[in-house]
Amino acid sequence: MRREIPVRSSAGHYPIIIEPGLRRRIGLILKSLPGKRSYSSVLIVTDRTVEKLYLEDVVRSFDETPHVKIVPAGEQSKSFSVLEELLEYVAGCGLDRDSVIIALGGGVVGDLAGFAAASFMRGIDFIQVPTTLLAHDSSVGGKTGINLRAGKNLAGAFHPPAAVCFDPETFSSLSKREWRSGLAEVIKHGLIRDPELLSFALDIGSFETAEDGAAMGRLLEQSIRVKKEVVEEDEKEKGIRAYLNFGHTLAHAVEAEAGYGRWTHGEAVAAGMIFALELSERTFGIDLRSAEVEASLQKLGYDTRMYKNLDTRSLVERMKKDKKSRQGDIRFVLLKAPCEPVLMPVSETELLKHL
Amino acid sequence: MRREIPVRSSAGHYPIIIEPGLRRRIGLILKSLPGKRSYSSVLIVTDRTVEKLYLEDVVRSFDETPHVKIVPAGEQSKSFSVLEELLEYVAGCGLDRDSVIIALGGGVVGDLAGFAAASFMRGIDFIQVPTTLLAHDSSVGGKTGINLRAGKNLAGAFHPPAAVCFDPETFSSLSKREWRSGLAEVIKHGLIRDPELLSFALDIGSFETAEDGAAMGRLLEQSIRVKKEVVEEDEKEKGIRAYLNFGHTLAHAVEAEAGYGRWTHGEAVAAGMIFALELSERTFGIDLRSAEVEASLQKLGYDTRMYKNLDTRSLVERMKKDKKSRQGDIRFVLLKAPCEPVLMPVSETELLKHL
Numbered sequence: 001m002r003r004e005i006p007v008r009s010s011a012g013h014y015p016i017i018i019e020p021g022l023r024r025r026i027g028l029i030l031k032s033l034p035g036k037r038s039y040s041s042v043l044i045v046t047d048r049t050v051e052k053l054y055l056e057d058v059v060r061s062f063d064e065t066p067h068v069k070i071v072p073a074g075e076q077s078k079s080f081s082v083l084e085e086l087l088e089y090v091a092g093c094g095l096d097r098d099s100v101i102i103a104l105g106g107g108v109v110g111d112l113a114g115f116a117a118a119s120f121m122r123g124i125d126f127i128q129v130p131t132t133l134l135a136h137d138s139s140v141g142g143k144t145g146i147n148l149r150a151g152k153n154l155a156g157a158f159h160p161p162a163a164v165c166f167d168p169e170t171f172s173s174l175s176k177r178e179w180r181s182g183l184a185e186v187i188k189h190g191l192i193r194d195p196e197l198l199s200f201a202l203d204i205g206s207f208e209t210a211e212d213g214a215a216m217g218r219l220l221e222q223s224i225r226v227k228k229e230v231v232e233e234d235e236k237e238k239g240i241r242a243y244l245n246f247g248h249t250l251a252h253a254v255e256a257e258a259g260y261g262r263w264t265h266g267e268a269v270a271a272g273m274i275f276a277l278e279l280s281e282r283t284f285g286i287d288l289r290s291a292e293v294e295a296s297l298q299k300l301g302y303d304t305r306m307y308k309n310l311d312t313r314s315l316v317e318r319m320k321k322d323k324k325s326r327q328g329d330i331r332f333v334l335l336k337a338p339c340e341p342v343l344m345p346v347s348e349t350e351l352l353k354h355l
Numbered sequence: 356m357r358r359e360i361p362v363r364s365s366a367g368h369y370p371i372i373i374e375p376g377l378r379r380r381i382g383l384i385l386k387s388l389p390g391k392r393s394y395s396s397v398l399i400v401t402d403r404t405v406e407k408l409y410l411e412d413v414v415r416s417f418d419e420t421p422h423v424k425i426v427p428a429g430e431q432s433k434s435f436s437v438l439e440e441l442l443e444y445v446a447g448c449g450l451d452r453d454s455v456i457i458a459l460g461g462g463v464v465g466d467l468a469g470f471a472a473a474s475f476m477r478g479i480d481f482i483q484v485p486t487t488l489l490a491h492d493s494s495v496g497g498k499t500g501i502n503l504r505a506g507k508n509l510a511g512a513f514h515p516p517a518a519v520c521f522d523p524e525t526f527s528s529l530s531k532r533e534w535r536s537g538l539a540e541v542i543k544h545g546l547i548r549d550p551e552l553l554s555f556a557l558d559i560g561s562f563e564t565a566e567d568g569a570a571m572g573r574l575l576e577q578s579i580r581v582k583k584e585v586v587e588e589d590e591k592e593k594g595i596r597a598y599l600n601f602g603h604t605l606a607h608a609v610e611a612e613a614g615y616g617r618w619t620h621g622e623a624v625a626a627g628m629i630f631a632l633e634l635s636e637r638t639f640g641i642d643l644r645s646a647e648v649e650a651s652l653q654k655l656g657y658d659t660r661m662y663k664n665l666d667t668r669s670l671v672e673r674m675k676k677d678k679k680s681r682q683g684d685i686r687f688v689l690l691k692a693p694c695e696p697v698l699m700p701v702s703e704t705e706l707l708k709h710l
Contacts (some may be wrong), residue, residue, distance in 0.1 A: 010365075040682045080439040084503075091505030091676070100680055119510045121678050122500060123591075145477060148439075150446030155474045157512060238479075321446070325474050326453055327395045 002215075003221050003302055003321050009233045010161035011141055016228070017218055018138060020213055022167035022214055023054050026102065026129060027061035029165055036050030039125070041099040041287045042066035043090060045113035047073040050105040053173050058104055058129065066102070067093040075260045078107050078146040080155075086116045100125040106178075107139075107265070111156070114144030118159030125162040131170040133182025134266060135156060137189075139164045141231035141241075151321050152260075158236055168216045176207045184247075186219060187297070189226035189272060192246050192333075192341045197222045202296040209230055242324055243341035246333040247273030253318035254307045263306060270302040271346065279346065280334040287337035288335055316348055356569075358664035363587045364497055364515035371583070373497060373575055375568055378409050381457065382416035384582060394480070396454040397421035398445060401663050401709045402428040403487050405460040413459055413484065414472055421457070422448040430615045432463050433501040435510075441471045455480040455517065461492075461533075462489035462620075466511070473514030488537025488619060491575055492544075494519045496596075498582050500591040506676050507607055513591055523571045525555030530707035531562045533677035535656055536621030541574060542652070543628060544581035547601050547688075547696045556638075557651040565683040576620045597679055598696040601688040602628030605662065608673035612665045625657040634701065634709060635689040643690055666695075671703055 002019040017029065030039060037283050044066050046055055051070050052271070059066060069089050071077045090101070103113035103126060117126035126141035145156020171179075183205050190198025201219065209215050227244070234241040251272035255263060274297065277290035294304050307315065324331040329345040336342050357374040372384065385394065399421050406425050414421060426432045428669055445456070457480060458468035465483050472481035483494035494569070500511020529537075538560050542657050545553025556574060564570050582599070589596040608629035611620060629652065632645035649659050662670065679686040684700040693698050 022438055081433055084435040087510050088505055089505055091503050091509055094676070096680055096682070097678065121509060122498065122511045122513055148443055148446050150443055154446055154476060155442050156477045157474065158477055278510065320375065323450070323452065346420075 001217065003217060005221065005224055005228060007140065007228050010158075011160045014161055014163050016164040016166070016224055018166040018168065018217055018224075018258045020167065020169050020179055020217075021321075022165050022266060023057045023104075023129065023170060024061055026058050026065065026127070026165060029163065030100065030127065033163055039098060039100045041093060041095045041096055042102065043070045043072065043095060043099065044094055044102045044104055044108055045086065045116070046104040047071050047077065047106075047109055050109070054104065054131060056208060060104070063161065065342050066150055067095075071109065071112065073108075075108055075147070078112050078153075080146065083112060083116060083119075087120055088114065090116060090120050093122065095120065097121050097124055100127060102129055103129045103139075104129045104131065104137070106130065107135045107137075110135055111144050111153070112137050112146060114159055114161065115146055115156050116274060118157035123159060126159070128161045128164040128277075130164065130166060132178055133171055133220075133304060134178070134185060134207075134264075136166065136182065136224060137185040137227060140224055140227045142235065146341040151256065151318075153323075160235075166220060168213060168220060172211055173217060176301065177264050177267070179207050180270075181264035183300065184266030184269040184302070185272070186223040187267060188244070188246050189223045191277075191293075191335070191339070192243050193226045193229070193339050197226065202293070202300075205300050214285065218224055240341075242343050243333050245324060246335075246341060247276050248332070249319055249322050249324065249332050250275050250307065250315070252322060253315045254310065256318050257310045257314050258306075267302060267306070270297050271306055274304045274335060275354070276305075276332060279332060279350075280336070282354075283344070286337065288338060312352055315355060316351050319351070356572065358572060360576065360579055360583060362495065362583050365590055366514075366515045367418075369516055369518050371519040371521070371579055373521040373523065373572055373579075375522060375524050375572075376482065376641045377520050378412045378525060379416055380415050380480070381420065381520060383526065384518065385455065388518055394453060394455040396450045397457065397667065398448055398450060398454065399423045399457045399459055400441065400464055400471070402426050402432065402460040402461075402464055404428040405464070409486060409525060413457070417527060417620050422450075423571065426464065426467065428463075429518060430463055430502070433467050433508075434454045435501065435642050436619045438467060438471060438474075441467065443472060443473055445475050450475065450479065452479055455482060455604070456548070457484060458494075459484045459486065460490070461485065462490045462492075465494050466499050467501060469497075469514055469516065470501055470511050472513035473499055474689070478514065481514070481515045482672065483519040485519065485521060487529060488526055488575075489619075491521065491537060491568060491579060491676045492540040492582060493583045495592065506537055506611065506673075507537055515590075521575060523568060523575060523666055526571060527566055527662070531656065532619050532622070534562050535625075536619035539621030539624040539628070539657070540579040543599075543601050543624060546583045546628060546632075546648075546690070546694070547598050548584070548694050549577065550694060552581065557648070557655070583618055595696075597698050598688050600679060601690075601696060602626075602631050604632050604674055604677050604679065604685070604687050605670070607677060609665065611673050612669050613661075618661060622657060622661070625652050626661055628657045629659045630662075630709070631687060634687065634705075636645055638699070639691050641692065643693060660669075662710065667707060670710060671706050674706070
């Protein structure tokens with residue numbers, strides 16, 4: 001079954017297509033994109049891991065063999081040196097403004113290849129072909145970027161893709177930790193905007209769902225719809241898009257403090273969401289059933305208190321460098337009621353007390 | 356006398372302000388920008404040369420001492436390594452989305468600092484304070500970027516400035532070659548759109564004009580108006596903005612082939628314009644008075660045939676990598692009549708014959 005969700009962006013509409021086996025039809029999809037001439041050149045960017053699994057399927061979907069660039073797997077590819085090498089490769093392949101870059105892989109490949117597409121000749125088309133559940137989130141909405149030593153995603157661009165192509169079959173190759181990393185973002189979308197999605201995700205969220213096409217399709221579609229609604233309303237993160245950062249203020253600090261790779265992004269986000277839920281309950285004197293959500297997360301295998309072993313002061317210092325921070329204030333996304341996020345300054349003292 | 360030209364961009368309007376002594380009032384200008392809250396932090400980017408001349412004047416115009424980053428003077432600063440160092444510095448200074456980067460200097464500083472502002476946290480404000488005549492062109496229109504080994508300006512972003520502040524007094528510190536480099540772009544604006552500006556520039560274009568405030572102000576204003584009209588109509592270079600590339604297809608190839616620094620950008624553009632004028636005359640069988648223009652340029656000190664010593668085949672290969680090229684075709688901006696530019700494919704054979 002094919003599901004298609006159109007997303008409105010500053011650069012026009014782009015489709016999100018969800019269909020089992022879609023990786024074998026990417027070449028066809030490119031030809032069918034509305035308003036596109038045929039592309040002069042195609043370059044696929046992927047990583048060592050995904051190369052072995054799916055590159056051949058995608059390559060064979062094209063009449064003419066596309067260019068391919070393989071980058072190392074993992075967060076370290078979101079760096080200036082890899083970006084520079086990629087852009088020199090893009091130029092060396094002779095891509096021009098009528099060419100397209102395809103990001104085949106997880107969030108790292110999507111963010112890196114997307115920023116390369118945004119920057120090459122000041123912007124050419126790119127297509128997201130996410131192969132992880134986590135990337136269902138990052139591939140929609142046009143955020144691209146790399147890391148600085150000073151922090152994650154500090155250099156980048158808003159550059160909407162020309163299409164996002166999901167083949168849920170690719171999720172069957174995920175490890176349990178990768179699955180959990182992605183599921184945390186689904187749960188986040190449930191917490192900030194869709195109670196039905198929240199129950200559904202907590203209920204069917206076990207690892208085995210990755211093999212269940214129907215459940216997987218529904219989960220993906222509902223989660224993407226939340227993301228779509230938010231980024232359509234606020235593409236450039238001037239307002240409500242910041243709500244998608246629920247759980248992320250602490251999560252980014254935890255990832256950086258523990259060293260990238262120690263915890264997956266979603267594992268850190270799960271802990272960050274429980275922290276933000278509890279902070280919300282205390283701040284607004286309400287009951288958001290944080291204990292219940294935490295129990296479900298733990299049942300799914302998340303360690304929701306892993307930050308307890310980290311240095312509290314360092315975590316707070318790192319949160320001060322968050323992109324939401326303004327003039328030294330740390331700002332958190334809290335819930336003032338179920339599915340009603342607000343962006344609020346939280347004092348250092350308050351944070352130190354609760355961490 | 357103060358002249359102010361508003362420019363419409365995708366990010367709203369921004370003012371171009373031309374006023375003698377303006378460098379001593381940049382702090383005030385920032386406070387007066389329409390619709391801006393006060394900036395949380397200010398970082399000035401400049402180069403070793405401009406630092407000695409004007410940095411103190413700009414710094415002293417602020418109530419609180421701004422952050423400063425000095426980069427090496429010259430084209431080599433438009434590189435990944437300098438961009439990365441600059442962005443790490445920006446992050447280290449604690450800039451956030453409410454901060455501003457000021458580019459104080461020529462085109463290199465503007466392009467580099469502009470791309471840093473476009474990329475930092477996916478885009479923060481920046482202000483152009485051009486100190487060369489050449490930068491009167493590059494500072495308007497929102498193009499920012501750095502060079503790849505494969506070619507000039509191949510990585511970058513469209514990121515309109517929040518304001519452009521000209522202090523024509525700073526032009527008195529230009530060398531003759533720098534003056535000529537900038538004047539070529541004024542003459543180009545005349546050739547593609549404004550016959551009055553063309554005569555005026557060829558007439559008063561001698562080096563001494565840099566000291567003549569009134570003539571300088573008029574020259575700047577008329578030249579900027581041409582640029583403004585074009586970029587307002589076609590900010591993202593989907594159509595007519597390419598006309599601003601008149602003379603540049605050969606010029607970029609000459610600069611790269613001879614090695615950056617051997618000829619200034621404008622010196623190469625002057626030669627490129629004469630070549631494009633002659634190619635236009637032959638292509639359309641018309642008289643564009645190319646010999647007359649060439650004589651005027653030579654009188655102003657330009658070597659309009661310097662490419663004759665370079666390898667013709669290499670020049671053509673380099674032109675194939677031009678951003679205007681499509682699917683292997685080299686495309687030139689020609690004039691089908693005075694001030695009527697067109698973008699046309701020109702065959703390799705044709706180019707080899709005429710070079």
